[in-house]
Amino acid sequence: MQRLKTRPQFQAALAGGTVSRTPHFALHRLTLTRPSDIPLAPAEQVGPAPSPEQALFGLFDVWLGAMVPKRWARRAVTRNAIKRQIYNVSEHFGDRLPVAAHVVRLRTAFDRKQFISATSEPLKLAVRQELVQLFERAVRPLTPQAEA
Secondary structure: EEEOOHHHHHHHHHHOOEEEEOOOEEEEEEEOOOOOOOOOOHHHHHHOOHHHHHHHHOOOOOOEEEEEOOOOOOOOHHHHHHHHHHHHHHHHHHHOOOOOEEEEEOOOOOOOOOOOOHHHHHHHHHHHHHHHHHHHHHHHHHHHOOOO
């Protein structure tokens, strides 16, 4: 699994559309197409260039980025803890995610009255449970249904 690093990569993945949502998080996905194995002709004979989105992602792999805005998590320690949770949970779903660029975005704040400490165990548990739900919803359509 590769990590998104540049602003254009994040913008392209966000433009791909939302595939899963929970009360606090949204998962955006931009599907990547496999580059053709046909060798390129000389520059004057080449047709249209690949899409700019495809050019941003050099490897045909699962890409993931995390967006935790200050607006929804004021403390840096909280933002970093949430990002760590996003990357840790995504590792468990990495083999089930399609080849695409994914962005997990925090879309609303966790209640500071309920989670007083910036890195409390209850907050980490709540974030982890919600992220598991988010990724399960995102991979569910890809898995074959046991009962039809």
